[in-house]
Amino acid sequence: MxxxxxxxxxxxxxxxxxxxxxxxxxxLLIFNQTKVTNHMGEEITQLVQKEVEQKIKLATDSMALSLGVLVKGLPEKEQIEIIAKAIEDFRFEEDKSGYYFVYQEHVPVAHPTRKDLIGKSLYEAKDANGVYYVRDLYSTAQSQTPKGKFVYFVFSKPLPDGTLTTADKVGYAAMIPNTRNMWISTGVYVDTLAEYAQPISDxxxxxxxxxxxxxxxxxxxxxxxxxxxxxxxxxxxxxxxxxxxxxxxxxxxxxxxxxxxxxxxxxxxxxxxxxxxxxxxxxxxxxxxxxxxxxxxxxxxxxxxxxxxxxx
Known part of the structure; x- marks a missing residue:
């Protein structure tokens, strides 16, 4: 030619x-910039998620050991009263959405935001996606590993004005020593992870x-x-x-x-x-x-x- x-x-x-x-x-570089940006945001969110998982694992394990020492040798009723008082006003995250809750097997015995659930068996409780989150949390608490086992589920989220909404949550649970099948758990709402990841990603x-x-x-x-x-x-x-x-x-x-x-x-x-x-x-x-x-x-x-x- x-x-x-x-x-x-x-x-x-x-x-x-x-x-x-x-x-x-x-x-092409300009056209793919949006894809790169979105992919970068997803990768950073996953990294932050891993860090947050380890954060709640460390905090929950520490709280479980501390409560176990605090209630050692006490009657079960007093144990529950002390544990409930210890976690009642404890909050973390900037929006105050982080809190601890305690179950005995599948029955909540201390919950700072859902008093209506205390004393009720939540063995059959499942979220909108069909996840039996109470069973899964209790099961992971009994078989925790050094790396940690986590449960993802949808649960009610307390807002700063005192109202509740629903959001995806990642939870971690650990057995409380010196108690009869009591375990403590906490979690972080997934939308909060974005608040951690967004500034880093930006x-x-x-x-x-x-x-x-x-x-x-x-x-x-x-x-x-x-x-x-x-x-x-x-x-x-x-x-x-x-x-x-x-x-x-x-x-x-x-x-x-x-x-x-x-x-x-x-x-x-x-x-x-x-x-x-x-x-x-x-x-x-x-x-x-x-x-x-x-x-x-x-x-x-x-x-x-x-x-x-x-x-x-």
Whole structure:
């Protein structure tokens, strides 16, 4: 296909291809920026989630051991009263949505926000997704591992104004020593995780955007200051060399066809391949020109000699 195009047009196609490729790369990066941002937010949320899980695990394990020491040797009723008083006003998270609650097997015995559930068996309790969260929390409390077992479920969330709403929650439970099957649990609402992750995600994304902007700006400056002048200089030099070769050959063929009497060859002062070709062509043209002049002179002498013989 390219054999039908001129050298000038081929160079222009090459330059345009470079510009289009660079522009496409920039466009794709800008187009995919939203995907990268969303993916980054998800990854950071997962990392924060792991950190929060370990935070509530450490806090719950510490609370369970402390309560176990506090109620050791006391009657069960007194144990429940002390535990309930200890966790009643304890809150964490900025929106005060974090709290502890205590169950005995599947029956809540202390709950700071849901007094209506105390004393009722929640063995059959399940959330909107069908998760039997009380069973799962009790089961994980009995079989906890160093890494921790967590339960995800939907539960009521206390708001700062005292009202309740529902939200996804991640919970952790641990058995309370020196009690009869009592376990303590807490959790963090998933929408709270976003509050942790969003500032971190925003900072990282801003750094990435700033880096990309500076990179694109530097690339554009280099492209304009370095690449464009080089292309223009290369293009001009290449076309000049081709034109000189073309002119010298045209003069040579015009000389051969007797259209001109003398050849004024144009010298190409270049160290590249075009310069070597030009020197080779010029040398051969000069040799051919001298040979033709010698042949013409010899023919002229032969004609004069023949005329002299003929005239006697």
């Amino acid at each position: 390219f054999k039908y195009f001129s050298l000038k047009f081929k160079i222009l196609i090459l330059v345009m291809g470079c510009c289009v490729s660079f522009g496409t790369l920039v466009g 900072r990282i994304i801003d750094l990435i955007r700033d880096f990309l902007l500076k990179s694109f700006s530097a690339a554009a400056v280099v492209f304009i200051i370095v690449f464009v002048p080089l292309v223009i200089g290369f293009y001009s030099n290449l076309l000049r060399s081709v034109r000189i070769l073309q002119k010298n050959l045209s003069l040579f063929f015009a000389y051969l066809s007797h259209e001109i009497q003398n050849i004024q060859l144009v010298s190409l002062d270049s160290k590249d391949e075009f310069g070597e070709i030009s020197h080779a062509i010029n040398d051969n043209i000069e040799k051919t020109q001298k040979g033709l002049e010698q042949d013409s002179h010899a023919v002229e002498q032969s004609v004069q000699t023949a005329k002299a013989i003929e005239s006697g």
